[in-house]
Amino acid sequence: MEVLMSVVIGIIFSVSIYLFLSKSIIRVILGSLLISHGVHLLLITMSGLQRGGPPLLGLEAEAYTDPLPQALVLTAIVISFGVTAFLLVMAYRTFKEHKTDNLEELRGSADE
Amino acid sequence: MSNLVILPIIIPFIIGAVLIIFAKHHRLQRVISGFTAVGMLILTIYLAFLVYQDGNIVLEASNWPAPFGIVLVADMLATLMLLLTSIISTACLFFAFQTVSSDREKFYFYPFFFFLIVGVNGAFLTGDIFNLFVFFEVMLLSSYALIVHGGTKYQLRESFKYVIINVFASALFVVAVAWLYSVTGTLNMAHISQRVAELEQTGVINVIAILFFIVFASKGALFPLYFWLPRSYYGPPAAIAALFGGLLTKVGIYAIIRVFTLIFYHEPTFTHKGIIVTIAGFTMVLGVLGAVSQFDFKRILSYHIISQVGYMVMGLGIFTPLAVAGAVYYIVHHMIVKTALFLFAGATERITGTTDLRKMGGLIKTHPVLAWLFFISAISLAGIPPFSGFFSKFPIILAGFQEGQHVISGIALLVGLLTLFSMMKIFSYAFWGKQKHTSEQAKTPIGKLLLPIVPLVALTIILGIAAEPIFQYSLLVSEQIMDPSIYIESVLKE
Numbered sequence: 298m299e300v301l302m303s304v305v306i307g308i309i310f311s312v313s314i315y316l317f318l319s320k321s322i323i324r325v326i327l328g329s330l331l332i333s334h335g336v337h338l339l340l341i342t343m344s345g346l347q348r349g350g351p352p353l354l355g356l357e358a359e360a361y362t363d364p365l366p367q368a369l370v371l372t373a374i375v376i377s378f379g380v381t382a383f384l385l386v387m388a389y390r391t392f393k394e395h396k397t398d399n400l401e402e403l404r405g406s407a408d409e
Numbered sequence: 410m411s412n413l414v415i416l417p418i419i420i421p422f423i424i425g426a427v428l429i430i431f432a433k434h435h436r437l438q439r440v441i442s443g444f445t446a447v448g449m450l451i452l453t454i455y456l457a458f459l460v461y462q463d464g465n466i467v468l469e470a471s472n473w474p475a476p477f478g479i480v481l482v483a484d485m486l487a488t489l490m491l492l493l494t495s496i497i498s499t500a501c502l503f504f505a506f507q508t509v510s511s512d513r514e515k516f517y518f519y520p521f522f523f524f525l526i527v528g529v530n531g532a533f534l535t536g537d538i539f540n541l542f543v544f545f546e547v548m549l550l551s552s553y554a555l556i557v558h559g560g561t562k563y564q565l566r567e568s569f570k571y572v573i574i575n576v577f578a579s580a581l582f583v584v585a586v587a588w589l590y591s592v593t594g595t596l597n598m599a600h601i602s603q604r605v606a607e608l609e610q611t612g613v614i615n616v617i618a619i620l621f622f623i624v625f626a627s628k629g630a631l632f633p634l635y636f637w638l639p640r641s642y643y644g645p646p647a648a649i650a651a652l653f654g655g656l657l658t659k660v661g662i663y664a665i666i667r668v669f670t671l672i673f674y675h676e677p678t679f680t681h682k683g684i685i686v687t688i689a690g691f692t693m694v695l696g697v698l699g700a701v702s703q704f705d706f707k708r709i710l711s712y713h714i715i716s717q718v719g720y721m722v723m724g725l726g727i728f729t730p731l732a733v734a735g736a737v738y739y740i741v742h743h744m745i746v747k748t749a750l751f752l753f754a755g756a757t758e759r760i761t762g763t764t765d766l767r768k769m770g771g772l773i774k775t776h777p778v779l780a781w782l783f784f785i786s787a788i789s790l791a792g793i794p795p796f797s798g799f800f801s802k803f804p805i806i807l808a809g810f811q812e813g814q815h816v817i818s819g820i821a822l823l824v825g826l827l828t829l830f831s832m833m834k835i836f837s838y839a840f841w842g843k844q845k846h847t848s849e850q851a852k853t854p855i856g857k858l859l860l861p862i863v864p865l866v867a868l869t870i871i872l873g874i875a876a877e878p879i880f881q882y883s884l885l886v887s888e889q890i891m892d893p894s895i896y897i898e899s900v901l902k903e
Binding site: 317322325329332333335336337339340343344345365366369372373376379380383384387388390391394395403405 | 539542543546550553554557560562563565566567568569572573576577579580583584586587588590591596640
């Protein structure tokens, strides 16, 4: 299972890097969205996908799952959600001001 | 008593939230934020004094014992950084009162300002690696908002690049934390340090160390990840640019120093003396060359941030108590002087209406006080005694020669010379020569603008003249962080 997840994470990372390197603002944002998904999957996978009962006092089980990565991933999801929302608003404003979403045209002139 | 440690995080957080409600009341906003900033200054001085006297203060959140819960650790380095943050933020805030337009004030300038301080203070205080990520994000999100604040065409265009590079670096940060967690099985930095010491720093742990270095290097603007800095810091108004220039990259540097003295300190010949010193050399040279090639007040200063971040990292890379003390002293000096210089750029912009050096001239005749105060800060930045720049570069370069790192020390000396050259370029273009601003502009009163800058200039003079006690303090800080067992014992109480 972990190996399969690693392959999936690898694919997600490569796709998001491809999107990061494209020239359209919205694609770059999709890249950042996708890389955060890849990172979250990585966070869950790295601690081992062990199965077991919830780690509660008084609960007898053969194995317990590690609750920490789940807490971490929840925090990370919330953060990336906020950042993506901000990025979308900013991209919209950039488009309104510059009338383009092509990053090539947003390079800025050499003399400033 | 240990609850005191959370105050530098919780006070700006509450005040920032309260200020959202009063967003339309300019005067009230200014009064509240002014008093808060001064209060924070007093609090951080007290905290620094307390830690200096009684040793580290550790707060275990909700009383969860150390490796399991989140801890906040106030050691000497953290409290020093907190103190510097309050000094700089107070100066920038009082400068912002006079320069930030009321449109910007109405759109939540002060709340974002304080949320930024929350993130920065949290990053300095936390003793938990994931918590460090969270506070970095708090800081970055507020900085995204502040850097586009006002929404001019230029700001929108350049901030997008700033945001994207930071989002990418944050993704790598989570990757690094995930790997570290899977190897060590803990997130508490003191506990990680213990586990890494048991595992020995080889193979995968070295990879993780380098990944952390890449993450913090892109936030701290090290070679080759500094390209976003000069352009994005040019956009926002001077008060924000000064805050960013003085503060934000130094949070990245603080994180590098913390991680590479507390956790990954077992292989100094590979990580410190190999990679970090090399990167520091490139950062210094390319940053200063960028500054030399520019003809814009703010851009020259932005490129100098890059070259000077190199000095701090070089101090860490040489990795002797003397060099690290020099790096700490350099951070103190740099944060104060760089903020002052950016505020000077704002003050001259108020007079001449431009930051292009070729369109300025003769300011020394119409505004002599501004000119001479700038002169002091400029030569302090270049490292001319008796100001703080000299006494902070001296131990770093001395330690470099002692350790036989002749190349990097030579580079550091050369870069100092080029720094002097480009600062003198600003001085001779903007202040000497024929007067290029109109006689009406010459009458612009800037006395009030200079008020927040004067304490910073006074501080660089004091840091230079009273170099001995302050250097002793830096040496204490460096001895404390070079000995991770002090940090570990205070957190895990063994």
